[in-house]
Amino acid sequence: MSHLQTLIAETQGAFRADPGKAQAVFASSSRLEEGFHSVAALRDHRVTVDEPASLGGTDKGPNPVELILAALGTCQEITYRAYAAALGIPLDGVRVELEGAIDLRGFFAVDDSVRPGYQGIRGTVHLTSSAPPDVLEQLRQAVNAHCPVLDILANPVPVTIDIAIDRAVGKAA
């Protein structure tokens, strides 16, 4: 057994014995700086976000919808590596190319019948492997059934965002 295969088996055993151990909470704290430039803190990590000049920003980083694609691509890759290890399938490399299409009339409120988010995401997972095609098809199905970000995008997630007002002092409307 590889180290990763052992880790996955041990984690599965721990979660079966005590489902409470499987309950995870992830968090983000972000703040808008100048213009559309924002910085998100995720534990000790920082991600810089901005819009390109064509969308009114200063291009200090990727924009939020690009981060969505990065999250999906990297989640697919991690899930391929984890499931290849768990299933004992050889996998020498994995990379993902994705494209997402947005009709910006949605965000800009030009046509309220147009959704503001992605109309669709398409792409390709490139696997480097000596395993036969039917085994890689089995791997693909296991990955797509268990990839967290694919589930988050393909299926609705309940989102509740409250609002809190800090009064600006000494500024007139």
Next chain:
Amino acid sequence: MSHLQTLIAETQGAFRADPGKAQAVFASSSRLEEGFHSVAALRDHRVTVDEPASLGGTDKGPNPVELILAALGTCQEITYRAYAAALGIPLDGVRVELEGAIDLRGFFAVDDSVRPGYQGIRGTVHLTSSAPPDVLEQLRQAVNAHCPVLDILANPVPVTIDIAIDRAVGKAA
């Protein structure tokens, strides 16, 4: 009119005149390095992704589901700034705190009735503004109706990912 307000009005006019100009495509190219460490390229920007040690990684960056929260928080912030400008509502600051809950039995295939993605995302938008509460409520409704990432998470996105196999040379299964 502020510079941003003018930019938004001009963009709306251009998209009304020619909806073809509103069709945007965003792209991501990512590749798994060692372990669960991956790097995503988004135009000229790079985002480093990894899992924390508790999930088998080396913590070189946020993980994919944390990127989802960063995308939502920063997209809310950008959309608040854009709509505050468009509607002429004073907004001196905006920051977002988010939390997402995942039952890891989904990802680890311990219980296939458990979804692998977020069961829910909750949080708070903190606005610094001198505007009256009813005006900020109007702003909140406009933002939540037009925020691309909120739409992407709260509603299903069609995702199609093909698979391509590069044969590993000189490696046995």
